[in-house]
Amino acid sequence: MSAALAVVSPGLLTTVQDLGRPGHAHLGVPHSGALDRRAHRLANALVGNAPEAATLETTLMGCTVRAVRALRTEMPVVAAVAGAVGPVRVDGRPAAWGAPVHVPAGSVLEVGPATHGVRAYVAFAGGVAPTPVLGSRSTDLLSGLGPEPLKAGDVVPLGTPAGPPPEGADVIPHAAPPTRLVLPLLLGPRADWFSADAIRALARAEYRVAPASNRVGLRLEGPAVKRSRDGELPSEGMVLGAVQVPPDGHPVVFLADHPTTGGYPVVGVVPAAALDAAAQARPGTAVRFVPSAVG
């Protein structure tokens, strides 16, 4: 048996995430996967993992895990934290954020509450390795696929490290967490459900990230986006970053666990590259859209 993690505290919500389970949308299976893919990749790179390896995705409050010794090795577990910024401790002693950290067998790795951002990604050399479902270890909170969110007492297996962590993987620079989020918005496919005035108003409006935001969507509070037509849209396919406008007019930006089909008009799409920052925006963060036509 390889090493494993025993969950001491899962914080507010800690899930296993990788790059998701693409290619099953026609069966109603969401894409899922890490919300801040850049941070997920970075954490993996710091411990010498491929980008596909699964990490732990925490939510605001971090998480605490104990390294469980592998049967025939005294090797410490190598971990790294990226994404949301917060204190990292091993057995109560401060350890590096954004750099490889050695966690001896039996020791406790504590990822503290985030001081900036929302979601920390905790990578372990060899990857977090619960049984994959449809090719992915991601927890999908919409459809319930993949491992359950972590609970205290859970034991999560780790994979076998490919090799020693890369040399010189030292402290990484991190972008300042967003105090305001500026989201490019490629208009369509249902921008014609809104008047030109409504689109102009959307471009001027300032929204706030609503507390009800989750892995399914970034929910926004602010001026309602007015539709120029009534009626229902027949269900149609939804994509990552789609900005759906429900009847109350408050836009929802679809994140990784979004439903595969939906019946509210999509005014535009936020490109995936801008969603990493969206995943780190706390409730109350100011949000603006910059609409443009698809180039």
Added chain:
Amino acid sequence: MSLRIQPYGPEALLIDLDDTAQVGAVYADLLSLRDAGQLPGVRDIVPAAATVLLDGVADPRGVAARLADLEPQSRPQASGDTVELPARYDGPDLEDVAKLWEVAPAEVVRIHSGIEFQVAFTGFAPGFGYLVGLPERYAVPRRPTARTAVPAGAIGLAGAYTGVYPRRSPGGWQLIGTTDAVLWDLDREAPALLMPGTRVRFVPEDGGGKP
């Protein structure tokens, strides 16, 4: 006429069609093209009520140009097996549906089990198919209040669609019956029993509704 294709963000295309029949035909054509290697760099093809989404498209402009000449046309149904779902017409909303249809409950069973359905598209949950085949005059509204827990295997109606809940979940469809068929099983090679295009019949377990 050519397909109405529009961009949907930086890496997807949405094809607008007139109806579910066109969706079925275009979806089948797209699968054939993909199988023939003609749609490289397309990750997901997702049919819906009156659209087909192509997502994860490496070159949306190139793909849109290649598909522009595809003709949306309804074709004869492809041959293939029909999935038979054993059904008990014992749902809590059977009486309400009978009233909406202005027939006796036994007649609802006879009508519903006499139709060959087809999966138009999926959504809501993994393995949840939207089955078409019920004539529009039998369309029913959703329940005014959604149930917090609908059991797995519940057979429901909403609009002119029939659906079967793959697992216990909240739901607002009018429940007319139950099946013991397993709609979604990750231990099967194909986890979803019902996929877009699958034909489906409901077979009353007790022979109810049959003379």
